[in-house]
Amino acid sequence: GQQLNQSPQSMFIQEGEDVSMNCTSSSIFNTWLWYKQEPGEGPVLLIALYKAGELTSNGRLTAQFGITRKDSFLNISASIPSDVGIYFCAGPRMDSNYQLIWGAGTKLIIKP
Amino acid sequence: GAVVSQHPSWVICKSGTSVKIECRSLDFQATTMFWYRQFPKQSLMLMATSNEGSKATYEQGVEKDKFLINHASLTLSTLTVTSAHPEDSSFYICSANSGTLGYEQYFGPGTRLTVT
Secondary structure (H helix, E strand, C coil), rough: CCCCEEEEEEEECCCCCCCCEEECCCCCCCCCCCCECCCCCCCCEEEECCCCEEEEEEECEEEEEEECEEEEEEEEEECCCHHCCCEEEEEECCCCCEEECCCCCCCEEECC | CCEEHHHHHHEECCCCEEEEEEEECCCCCCCCCEEEEEEECCCCEEEEEEEEECCCCCCCCCCCCCCEEEEEEEEEEEEEECCCCCCCCCEEEEEECCCCCCCCEECCCCCCEEEE
């Protein structure tokens, strides 16, 4: 069945560093969504991608819809302490009623 | 825009009692609402999908008689955990889709349920 492989599982970085994470699948997707979840909160939509090759920014965040439609990347530039959290990728479930399948998440930790 | 509220944010109940969680879309009409459960350090697990005015669709392994879902209006869905047991303790999160924004789901802040 459909599966999203998200990596890395966690990242320990210094404040100010750039961050890159990705999501891959053996299935083709027509939409990629990136969310951030902070402890005890619901996920918040960061970026939505709808077209292969699309590159979309939201402040210091940039996400790309892979040209093969089987992957997506999220980059964070010049990380700051409030970037800490878990980042999830998600894509539409096949033959579904707007349901999503989710990656396992990338936990971002910023070293003091 | 696209704000979803959830109430209560946390609840403690005794084993055997029922708990109702409300999910509201505040500034848009939600044709579809979703209920998720999340265990510590894990991803989101979809429990059920509901459309306004129709029966919810439950994921495999989710007991529909235990987790009652009602989507009475385009802005309100409720999840009732019936005869709760300690193993039902979890973080429950709802989300909503307007049907006009593709697959984007907007999430409530979640409800932490503890069953003693």
